[in-house]
Amino acid sequence: MARKLLLTALVLLIGGAGAGATQKKAKPVTHTVTIDATSFEPASLTIAPGDSVNWVNKDIIPHTATSAKKGLFDSGTIATGESWKHTFKTAGDLAYICQFHPTMKGSIKVKK
Amino acid sequence: MKLSVSVLAGLLLVAPAAAQEITDAQIASIVVTANQVDIDAGELAAKVSTNAEVKKFAQRMITDHKGVNKSAVDLVTKLKVTPEDNATSKALKDGGEKNLANLKKLKGAEFDKAYMDHEVAYHTQVLEAVDKTLIPGAKNADLKALLVKVRPAFVAHLEHAKQIQSSLSKTGN
Numbered sequence: 001m002a003r004k005l006l007l008t009a010l011v012l013l014i015g016g017a018g019a020g021a022t023q024k025k026a027k028p029v030t031h032t033v034t035i036d037a038t039s040f041e042p043a044s045l046t047i048a049p050g051d052s053v054n055w056v057n058k059d060i061i062p063h064t065a066t067s068a069k070k071g072l073f074d075s076g077t078i079a080t081g082e083s084w085k086h087t088f089k090t091a092g093d094l095a096y097i098c099q100f101h102p103t104m105k106g107s108i109k110v111k112k
Numbered sequence: 113m114k115l116s117v118s119v120l121a122g123l124l125l126v127a128p129a130a131a132q133e134i135t136d137a138q139i140a141s142i143v144v145t146a147n148q149v150d151i152d153a154g155e156l157a158a159k160v161s162t163n164a165e166v167k168k169f170a171q172r173m174i175t176d177h178k179g180v181n182k183s184a185v186d187l188v189t190k191l192k193v194t195p196e197d198n199a200t201s202k203a204l205k206d207g208g209e210k211n212l213a214n215l216k217k218l219k220g221a222e223f224d225k226a227y228m229d230h231e232v233a234y235h236t237q238v239l240e241a242v243d244k245t246l247i248p249g250a251k252n253a254d255l256k257a258l259l260v261k262v263r264p265a266f267v268a269h270l271e272h273a274k275q276i277q278s279s280l281s282k283t284g285n
Binding site for chain 2: 036037038039059060061062080100101102103104
């Protein structure tokens with residue numbers, strides 16, 4: 001009886017481990033968007049839900065990263081040499097701009 | 113509506129042929145003067161305008177042109193280049209003063225229109241000078257790189273100025 005239990009437990013353990021191995025749980029990644037020469041580089045970025053984007057201002061003037069749709073994300077002023085990081089949890093296509101230079105555009109595509 | 117003809121004339125003095133003869137010291141003086149002219153106009157507009165968009169734009173001109181000037185001055189200091197006044201920088205300075213004198217006589221919608229009209233004309237002419245003379249004429253690689261880096265900011269200024277100019281003409285305000 002104990003042997004049967006032990007065998008069952010072993011099978012469950014191995015089965016469980018096997019199942020765990022095929023379920024790819026990717027670690028969240030931090031991507032970089034460089035702000036320089038009044039532009040976002042890359043202008044378009046595809047990431048996974050749970051990933052973060054770090055905007056780094058290498059320009060000589062301040063900028064922002066502000067979602068086109070109000071309220072989704074807003075860095076506020078990112079001064080020269082400063083950076084701002086945001087984690088994206090939900091899938092979607094998010095256009096954004098620099099509030100100070102509204103013709104400066106970018107997009108974050110959050111894809112499962 | 114009177115645009116400051118002398119600032120435009122001053123910039124037109126920087127003819128394409130002059131690109132070969134211009135020195136880095138003269139370029140430095142033109143850059144610093146051009147930025148300062150827009151900072152001064154921006155400071156007046158930030159104080160006088162009651163239009164939220166025009167005020168925001170003016171604040172941006174102050175911040176951005178001060179940022180560019182800081183980088184320009186840091187660079188020429190590092191390069192031990194002393195900005196050298198020249199016909200173009202003098203014409204820019206004169207034009208700037210004439211624009212301020214004109215703007216100081218105005219208020220309300222008239223002020224906003226005159227300020228924005230000048231900003232559009234000014235950024236258009238500055239970009240032309242950057243493209244035709246300053247970038248091609250710059251000898252030092254770092255100075256050239258700074259001009260190239262800054263150019264898109266001026267393009268963004270011009271595009272934004274045109275948007276505001278257009279919306280002012282629509283609302284009749």
